[in-house]
Amino acid sequence: MGFGMSQAQIRTIVQEEVEDIKEQTDKLAGETPSKGNPIGDWEDGIAASGETGDNLVSIGTAGTRNKLNSLQVDISALTDEAIITIRLYEIINVTERKVYPPSGTTWKKGTDPDGIWVVDGPVEITGLLRVEVQSDKASDNGRAIAYKYALEAM
Secondary structure, eight states, X not given: OGXXXXXXXXXXXXXXXXXXXXXXXXXXXXXXXXXXXXXXXXXXXXXXXXXXXXXXXXXXXXXXXXXEEEEEEEOTTSOTTOEEEEEEEEEETTEEEEEEOOTTOOEEBTTBOSXXXXXXXXXXXXXXXXXXXXXXXXXXTTEEOEEEEEEEEO
16 A cells, blocks of 8 residues: 555545535535515514615525525515615625615516516625615505525535
8 A cells, every 4th residue: 555554544535535525515506595485564664774674584694604696586565666675784894784786776566577686696795694675665564575595605
């Protein structure tokens, strides 16, 4: 045997290397997509940011780096003609900041698609990404908004 190792020692080293490779490739598959259908006070609630609307979902975990591959929000249950704003918040240098959308970005129920691709490509998130939704129609309070996202460990 090479370098004075027995076959058993070499087999152990190879098995450990194979397990390390498997662990890394398993991460590439991503996690099972997460989904939900929360009910909120989308028009007159106050979300965690202090802005009008309500919290839809928090994605990720404090102290962890992830790749968010997609985030879809379904506004089909909301009132026709409602103007919808979807906001994303992340901690930047110890302070939570709104990172999306640019000012004036809204969707109109009945005009825009019911399924909104909020994130449609890989984005690194460090820690928690919080999603809030706001509607301009009081009739949307108490309605459910569905979401789905795909997250991958980094």
